[in-house]
Amino acid sequence: MITVTNQKPLEEVTESLGQCQRVYIIGCGTCATMLHTGGKSEVLEMKRQLEESGKQVTGWMVIPTACDALTREALAEEAADVAKADCILVMSCAFGVQTVSLYADIAVYPVLNTLFIGKEESPGHFIEVCAQCGNCVLARTAGICPIIRCAKSLQNGPCGGSVEGKCEVSPDIPCAWQLIIERLGELGQMDVLEEVVPPKDWDTSPSGGPRHIVVQY
Amino acid sequence: MKAETNLEKVLESGAFAVTAEAGPPKGTGTRGMSRRGEMLLPYCDAVNVTDNQTAIVRMCSLAGCVLLKQQGVDPVMQMVTRDRNRIALQSDILGAVAMGIGNILCLSGDHQKFGNHPSAKGVFDIDSVQLIQTMKKMRDEGLFICGEEVSGRVPLFIGAAENPYADPFEFRVTRLAKKIKAGVDFIQTQAVYDVPKFARWMQMVTDRGLDQQVHILAGVIPIRAVGMARYMRDSVSGVSVPDEIITRMEKAKEAKVEGVKIIGEIIEQLKEITGVHGVHIMAVGWEEIVPEIVEAAGLYPRPLL
Structure with a gap:
C-alpha cells in the first residue's frame, strides 16, 4: 500500500508561491521517493527550476516519513535555514503537507496532488483498490x-x-x-x-x- | 393493475406494444416536445422521455413528461441514478406521480465522462436495481427507503433497461432475474440489430420462465446513414451491428429508405420471438420516421383501451 502522488504543473506551484522570494523545500523519503515525485532528485530538480525562475532556495531536506510526528524535530533541526524562507514547499502527499503545516510558522504549499492509496499491480503500475x-x-x-x-x-x-x-x-x-x-x-x-x-x-x-x-x- | 397507465393496459391485454422516445430540448422551449407528442400519439402506446441522456444537460425528464401528457401521450419518465441521490430521486418520484406520470424507467445512466460536463461529480448513491426496489417499496408498502411512510398512493408501472449484448453474456439473464426480484414490471432493451444473438438471450430468459414475470420490449434504433451504422458498431458500447447491415447501408441508393426497411425486417423477426411483448423505437432526433415504421410493421392503429 502506498500513497500515490503526481506533481502539479510548475506554473501552478509558482502561482501559489506568489510574492514569496525565499523558499525552503521538503521532500519525503517514503511514498513520494518510491514514486519519484518527491525524493531527493525531485527536490533538487525543483530547487534548480525555482532558482532558474529567480527564486532563492534557503535550504532543503528529505524527511524519512513526512507524515510522521518526527517531522517536528526535523523542522527544529533545520530551523536556521527554514527561518530565512518566506514559505515552505512540500513534495509529499497531503498527509505530509498537513503535518509540516502543523509545525511550521510560515506558509506551506503543496507541490504534489495526492491521487489515491494504491497497490502496485505490476512494476510501476499502481491501481486503486479501496475507497475507504x-x-x-x-x-x-x-x-x-x-x-x-x-x-x-x-x-x-x-x-x-x-x-x-x-x-x-x-x-x-x-x-x-x-x-x-x-x-x-x-x-x-x-x-x-x-x-x-x-x-x-x-x-x-x-x-x-x-x-x-x-x-x- | 399497478398504475393503470396506457402502457400497462396494452401490455396486460396481451397486445404487442409500441413505445417511442423523445429527448427534451437543450433549452426552455416547449413547442418541440409538444409537437412530437402530438405526432407520436396515434402511433405509440407510450413515449419515453430521456433523462439527460449521454450526460448532456437538457430539460428535466419530469417537465418533458408533463409536456407530453398535455398532448394526451402516456409518458415513461426515465430516471438515472448518476445525478441525484436517494433523497432527490424519491422526491422526484412523488412529483411525477402528483403530475399523473405512472411509468418510470430506472437506469444508472451513462457515465458523466461522456457528456458535456465531464468534470461533474457522479452521484451513484444507489444503482438502477436499488431504484427499482425503491419504487416497489413506495408503491406496494407505502414506504420510503428509510422506512417512513409516504402519504398518498404511489401507483407506478416500473421499468428498467437491459442490454442483451453487454458482457458477461451468460450473466445478463441473472441480472434480469435480479431486476425482476427487485420489482420491475417491464423491460426495454438496448437496440437489437443482431437478432440471432438477441434470440439466444431470449431463449435463456424463457428457459428460466422470466418472460412470464416481466414484459420485455425489444429496442430498435432506425439507421439514417451508413456513417451512423458504423458509429453504432464502433463507438456505442454494448451495441452489436452485423456487417451485413453495414454492407446493405453502403450499397443502398437511398440510405434512409434502406434503414427503414432494415428496421422493419428486424421488427418482423422480433414479433416472432417468444417472450417479446413489444418494441421500443428509439429514433431520437428522427422521431418523424416513427409513424412510417409503425405502419410498415403492421402495428397501426394502436389499441384504444
Missing part, C-alpha cells in the same frame, strides 16, 4: 471492490457498458463486475449474485462528514 468507504462490501464481491473499481460504484452490477471485460469509461480499465463474476464463479459462489443488494450506508464514507476514531490502547 468505511463499510466493507468485499464479503459479497469475492474480494474485489466495486465501490472503487466500478466507475459507477454499482452494487448490483455490471451495467450495460461492460464489453469484453472492459469498462465503458476506458478500454484500459477492467470491468470490476466482470472480475467479480469470474472470481465468484471460481469460488462456486455465483448464487451471491442473485441477491438484490439494498442501498448502501454511505454515512461511514467522507459524505458522512470528517471521520475520526478514538482507539483505546
Whole structure:
C-alpha cells in the first residue's frame, strides 16, 4: 500500500508561491521517493527550476516519513535555514503537507496532488483498490471492490457498458463486475449474485462528514 | 393493475406494444416536445422521455413528461441514478406521480465522462436495481427507503433497461432475474440489430420462465446513414451491428429508405420471438420516421383501451 502522488504543473506551484522570494523545500523519503515525485532528485530538480525562475532556495531536506510526528524535530533541526524562507514547499502527499503545516510558522504549499492509496499491480503500475468507504462490501464481491473499481460504484452490477471485460469509461480499465463474476464463479459462489443488494450506508464514507476514531490502547 | 397507465393496459391485454422516445430540448422551449407528442400519439402506446441522456444537460425528464401528457401521450419518465441521490430521486418520484406520470424507467445512466460536463461529480448513491426496489417499496408498502411512510398512493408501472449484448453474456439473464426480484414490471432493451444473438438471450430468459414475470420490449434504433451504422458498431458500447447491415447501408441508393426497411425486417423477426411483448423505437432526433415504421410493421392503429 502506498500513497500515490503526481506533481502539479510548475506554473501552478509558482502561482501559489506568489510574492514569496525565499523558499525552503521538503521532500519525503517514503511514498513520494518510491514514486519519484518527491525524493531527493525531485527536490533538487525543483530547487534548480525555482532558482532558474529567480527564486532563492534557503535550504532543503528529505524527511524519512513526512507524515510522521518526527517531522517536528526535523523542522527544529533545520530551523536556521527554514527561518530565512518566506514559505515552505512540500513534495509529499497531503498527509505530509498537513503535518509540516502543523509545525511550521510560515506558509506551506503543496507541490504534489495526492491521487489515491494504491497497490502496485505490476512494476510501476499502481491501481486503486479501496475507497475507504468505511463499510466493507468485499464479503459479497469475492474480494474485489466495486465501490472503487466500478466507475459507477454499482452494487448490483455490471451495467450495460461492460464489453469484453472492459469498462465503458476506458478500454484500459477492467470491468470490476466482470472480475467479480469470474472470481465468484471460481469460488462456486455465483448464487451471491442473485441477491438484490439494498442501498448502501454511505454515512461511514467522507459524505458522512470528517471521520475520526478514538482507539483505546 | 399497478398504475393503470396506457402502457400497462396494452401490455396486460396481451397486445404487442409500441413505445417511442423523445429527448427534451437543450433549452426552455416547449413547442418541440409538444409537437412530437402530438405526432407520436396515434402511433405509440407510450413515449419515453430521456433523462439527460449521454450526460448532456437538457430539460428535466419530469417537465418533458408533463409536456407530453398535455398532448394526451402516456409518458415513461426515465430516471438515472448518476445525478441525484436517494433523497432527490424519491422526491422526484412523488412529483411525477402528483403530475399523473405512472411509468418510470430506472437506469444508472451513462457515465458523466461522456457528456458535456465531464468534470461533474457522479452521484451513484444507489444503482438502477436499488431504484427499482425503491419504487416497489413506495408503491406496494407505502414506504420510503428509510422506512417512513409516504402519504398518498404511489401507483407506478416500473421499468428498467437491459442490454442483451453487454458482457458477461451468460450473466445478463441473472441480472434480469435480479431486476425482476427487485420489482420491475417491464423491460426495454438496448437496440437489437443482431437478432440471432438477441434470440439466444431470449431463449435463456424463457428457459428460466422470466418472460412470464416481466414484459420485455425489444429496442430498435432506425439507421439514417451508413456513417451512423458504423458509429453504432464502433463507438456505442454494448451495441452489436452485423456487417451485413453495414454492407446493405453502403450499397443502398437511398440510405434512409434502406434503414427503414432494415428496421422493419428486424421488427418482423422480433414479433416472432417468444417472450417479446413489444418494441421500443428509439429514433431520437428522427422521431418523424416513427409513424412510417409503425405502419410498415403492421402495428397501426394502436389499441384504444
